[in-house]
Amino acid sequence: MKANSFNEWSRLREAIVGTSAGYEAHELELSFRLFFNDVAHSSFFYPSITARGPLDAADSRRDLNHRYVEELAEDVEGLAQALASAGVVVHRPEALPPGARFSTPHWEATMIPALNVRDQTIVVGDEIIETAPQVRARQLEGDLLKPVLSRYFREGSRWTSMPRPRMLDASFDTSYVSGHATPAIEDVGESTDGSPDAFEIMLDGAQAVRFGKDILVNVSTANHLLGAEWLKRHLEGRFRVQIMHRFADNHIDSLVLPLRPGLLLLRNPAVADRLPAPLQAWDRIYAPTPSEVNFPVYGDDDVIISSPYIDMNVLSVDEDTVVANSLFPELISELERNGFDVIPVRHRHRRLFGGGFHCFTLDTVRDGGLEDYFGYVDWGL
């Protein structure tokens, strides 16, 4: 059937679950370091990207521990099976071909698998929008989804791509990073010549959270703002795009996720205080604060690319049922205390691969239609 998805909580009927097959390494080049800057400098117990100091070109490739990749594959298959057991039709991307090195006239990179399929796609109603990538290794990742997206197109979905960025050094607005005066700035360096005209549209699907007619989008760079403006113009008359500025570095699905109309799962009270006015009126469940005992112990060679809050990145199967990480039992207990049924699925290496269950999935078909939960109120953004 064609795509039909307006929110994060209605009964899930079909979803794409990512795959980790073929994941070999992270390439810590400019776009990667800009994107993961905040996580790289989070101080939660583990070595971060900068653990071994400034990068030289030879050091930019960080091979992944094969055991972790294999264990991740087991856990992703567990997610796919759990969703199938819950009655969800599960689609999968193509596996990454071996040694998927590619080049443009300006740079070269090695593709990574379509694991975090939430990141570069937004489904709004019957339309699947491929967003504009911001990490070079991901520029062609959408190709791995083409067979599935083509099928949705043939079944009547609208299918759109945002302009593909060339991702030159000068394309990137580095002000979010430089404004932080973090160690990253020495490593990343000033990559732009300061000419805003050089900036390109870049925006991830995971910077948006859907509330029916209102789509909340986080923007922290000029690239993101161009992307949000593109989305606003494209959806004009059908959806309202509500733009938040620097709510986070980029993705917001480990800070705020609606579990049903009127109820939010939030990282903590500090996040609640920064929500736009209409969402302040919604009830909220706070995720428990994670501790290091919730995570495996990693070493200096393991690159951490997710915060310790990644386990609140849950997937709703319906308004009463949530898929959550069995290795964060405190969150499961909190959700159950609030009346939710939880489908526990193991996810061991969520800090090494950038995503949780919401990231690993794209909810292409949910029940319901276009609901307007807020009317034409001012979001004060």
Ligand SMILES: NC(=[NH2+])NCCC[C@H](N)C(=O)O
């Ligand atoms: N769709 C995604 N990949 N979202 C993941 C958000 C991860 C977030 N930067 C964190 O570290 O908590």
